[in-house]
Each structure stands twice: as structure tokens, then as C-alpha cells.
Amino acid sequence: MQLAFTERNVLVTGGASGIGLACARAFRAEGAKVVVLDRAPGPDDIDTVRTDVTDESSMAEAVATAVARLGGLDVVVGCAGISGPVGTPLVDTSAADLAAVLAVNVTGQLLLAKHTYPHLATGGAIVFLASDSAFVATPGMAPYCASKGAVVALTRALAVELDRVRVNCVAPSVVDTPMARADLGDSAIDNAGFPVQTADEVARQVLFLAGPHARPINGQALLSDFGYSARSAFPA
């Protein structure tokens, strides 16, 4: 399958690590020019503009810098995210915890779309990282679940509001990244009794949604969870 990203200009937030880094490298391997926005420094091979996705003036400047370096913009991928409290009961979850998670995972995606859309070429694409936590939950992660549900709703809202471009999101279950290892511990990932995706697998889902083969797909969440959410409670 020809993904047709040769000479396409791609901007990825959160591209210094994990899924964002895998996306940056996957687009580049398909011939795209890629610039990453991240608050952390990226690896030496990644062209990174440092910014905080929650800070609107910093984002506006960083997007302008990235677009100038690229010479245009065809694809935007929003991977920057944080998990916030994990395993924390709601009664111990502070408003500050909630605000911090919503700021990165929701406001960050909204600011990304706001500041990149004016530069995006006709036929372009925005792909956000949501999570299966938008649809299913484990106890102790209420802010994260709420934030990812909002990303799915934001995806639909922008798909109907923005012309010229498609807006979709990927909603994976657990992915082997620094975030998941920090949250769950190395042994939970290395000896997982549940299926775990690689960041490269998620990147391929992102590339599909961003590319011409997904032309009719707009406003959708691609739930990649090995079928876990499909299971009925019916005892058969």
C-alpha cells in the first residue's frame, strides 16, 4: 500500500517520546518532512521545537516556527499527553490534578488544531491520540478517562466544523511506552497478562488515518484494543 507521504509536511506533538516519536519516524520513513513540538528535548535525529502545548502564546510561536521549517503543512498529529493520577480514588483526586490532565490532553489538542488549521493544505489531516479510556475504564483514573472522552468529542466537533481537512483519532489500549512503564511498572508490561501494543503499531494506525486511503473517514475514533471492548456480558 502506497501511503503517499513523500514530501508531505508533518507536525507531531509529543514526538520526543513513545507514540509521538514512533509517528515521527514512521512518517519520515515514508518520505515525509517532520517537525516535532514537545516540552522535552527529542533525540538528535528528530527536529524538535520546544513548547508547552497548554500555553497558547508558546504554541502559536512554535507552530509558526515548525511551519516555516517545513515550508507548508499537510498532516498534524497530537500525541502530547499525560496520564495524571493512576490508581487514585476519586475522593483523593484534587481539582488541580484534574485541571493538569485536561490542560494537556484536551486544551493542548484544541490549541494544536486552532493554530495549525490556518496552515493546513486542502486534503490535509489531523489525527489525535485519544485512548481506549474514552470508552472503557479501570478505577483510579477518572481525570484521564474524562480527558480522553473529551478528545473523542473534540474529534467529532472539529470534523464537522473544519472544512479542507479530516479529523480523526486513535484510541489504543495499553502501549509499551515510557508513560505506560512509569504508570504500571516494567514487570507489568514485560510479563503482561493482557495484550500490549507497540508504539510502532499505533504509528501505523495514525499513518493510515492521515493518508489518502482514509479519505472517506472523518470524525472517527479508531478503537484498537484487541477486541476487549467488544465482549458482551452474556455468558456464552
Ligand SMILES: NC(=O)c1ccc[n+]([C@@H]2O[C@H](COP(=O)([O-])OP(=O)(O)OC[C@H]3O[C@@H](n4cnc5c(N)ncnc54)[C@H](O)[C@@H]3O)[C@@H](O)[C@H]2O)c1
Ligand atoms: N502508552 C499508552 O498505554 C497509551 C495508551 C493510549 C493512549 N495513549 C496516549 O498516547 C499519547 C502519547 O503517549 P505515550 O505513551 O507515547 O507517552 P510518553 O510519555 O512516552 O510521551 C508523551 C510525550 O508528550 C510530551 N508532553 C507531555 N506534556 C506536554 C506538554 N504540556 N507540552 C508538550 N509536550 C508534552 C512529553 O514530553 C512526551 O514526549 C498520549 O496522549 C497518551 O495519553 C497512550
